[in-house]
Amino acid sequence: MKYGKNRWISYLWIAGIVIGSLGLSGCKSSSQKEEGSIVVENKGKKTKAEASIFAMDTFMTITAYGTQAEEAVQEAQHEIEYLDQLLSAGSSDGEVGEINQNGFGSCSQDTAYLLERSFELHEKTDGAFNVMMYPLMEKWGFISGDYKVPPQEAIDRLLPLTDISKVSYDSKEGKIQFLEKGMKIDFGGIAKGYTSSCIMDIFEQYNISSGIVNLGGNVQVKGKKTDGSDWRVGIRDPKGEKEYLGILSVSDKAVITSGGYERVFEENGVKYHHILDPKTGKPAQGGLDSVTIVCEDGTLADGLSTSLFVMGFEEAQNYWMDHSNEFDMILVANDGTIYVTEGLEDKFESQMTKVHIIRQKNK
Ligand code: ADP
Numbered sequence: 001m002k003y004g005k006n007r008w009i010s011y012l013w014i015a016g017i018v019i020g021s022l023g024l025s026g027c028k029s030s031s032q033k034e035e036g037s038i039v040v041e042n043k044g045k046k047t048k049a050e051a052s053i054f055a056m057d058t059f060m061t062i063t064a065y066g067t068q069a070e071e072a073v074q075e076a077q078h079e080i081e082y083l084d085q086l087l088s089a090g091s092s093d094g095e096v097g098e099i100n101q102n103g104f105g106s107c108s109q110d111t112a113y114l115l116e117r118s119f120e121l122h123e124k125t126d127g128a129f130n131v132m133m134y135p136l137m138e139k140w141g142f143i144s145g146d147y148k149v150p151p152q153e154a155i156d157r158l159l160p161l162t163d164i165s166k167v168s169y170d171s172k173e174g175k176i177q178f179l180e181k182g183m184k185i186d187f188g189g190i191a192k193g194y195t196s197s198c199i200m201d202i203f204e205q206y207n208i209s210s211g212i213v214n215l216g217g218n219v220q221v222k223g224k225k226t227d228g229s230d231w232r233v234g235i236r237d238p239k240g241e242k243e244y245l246g247i248l249s250v251s252d253k254a255v256i257t258s259g260g261y262e263r264v265f266e267e268n269g270v271k272y273h274h275i276l277d278p279k280t281g282k283p284a285q286g287g288l289d290s291v292t293i294v295c296e297d298g299t300l301a302d303g304l305s306t307s308l309f310v311m312g313f314e315e316a317q318n319y320w321m322d323h324s325n326e327f328d329m330i331l332v333a334n335d336g337t338i339y340v341t342e343g344l345e346d347k348f349e350s351q352m353t354k355v356h357i358i359r360q361k362n363k
């Protein structure tokens, strides 16, 4: 996977709230010891462990509280490194990278799970979520960083390679084959949410009742803070004018945002970003600056944040009306108006005046 350098900035924006709310300072006290890159702090009976790593081309932090916090954070770090290599579309020595090079291969449990979730989401979102967009991501230069608007004929030539019905997948055997040469899987729209979900499972195994991961601005929390209050997650201003648009108070949730500000370039006065509409092969233009999804399942939150961004303002609301039992969301429209679904009404604090609550029609 390839992510832009402004990810660093994105992390800092979010970290200001997430870390600030934990009452952390930048300096280590005498009770802290550093083991490898894991910082362990003993607070009476409760141990706090924290690690920062760079993976999936973004800056990540993992924080856990509990007697086995250090072990949990260490295993979480290994999991991130493992999944990064396994799922990276362009790597030459990872499973997905090899499948992409060869056009066929065997899927391990993680890859198979993600493929199946991705196929399911493709269907549910009427094709808005499509893990086969990689040939077009390459053509637009979003992988190499050598950005350029491709000629229409190149887009037309590559679009058939994104057709999911040309992926032959045997779920029993875990075997995959592309029916056309040049097709490639890209889990960039779902991998970080899956990774944070896996870390929540690790936290569970190590009896971590309070923990948080921040994978480049995509946040997932376990339980509440150790003082019993909710975690506070800052929602980034997609236009980058304010420090953040508001703060969301959550427990046991993933809070995952997709926006047209991550990897962006400008040509002839037009801005182009890295979330592609599978129908056109071009950056999605649905009237949204960002979509934040809030739900317990990190994989779903990540997949839906990309999907609803592609669907655009109207369709995203319709999708929520039909699936409001599965997730809540915050939409930021192109004009700066914030739309928050009713489940977050008491959880989202904002100084902004233009905040609307989306409610179920049939209530
Ligand atoms: P982030 O860059 O913050 O992870 P997303 O979760 O929205 O944002 O993922 C964007 C990535 O998803 C792109 O970089 C690309 O790898 C992939 N992608 C682009 N368009 C689509 C799409 N329509 N469906 C699924 N994945 C996509």
Ligand code: MG
Pocket: 188, 189, 190, 258, 301, 302, 303, 304, 305, 306, 307
């Ligand atoms: Mg996503």
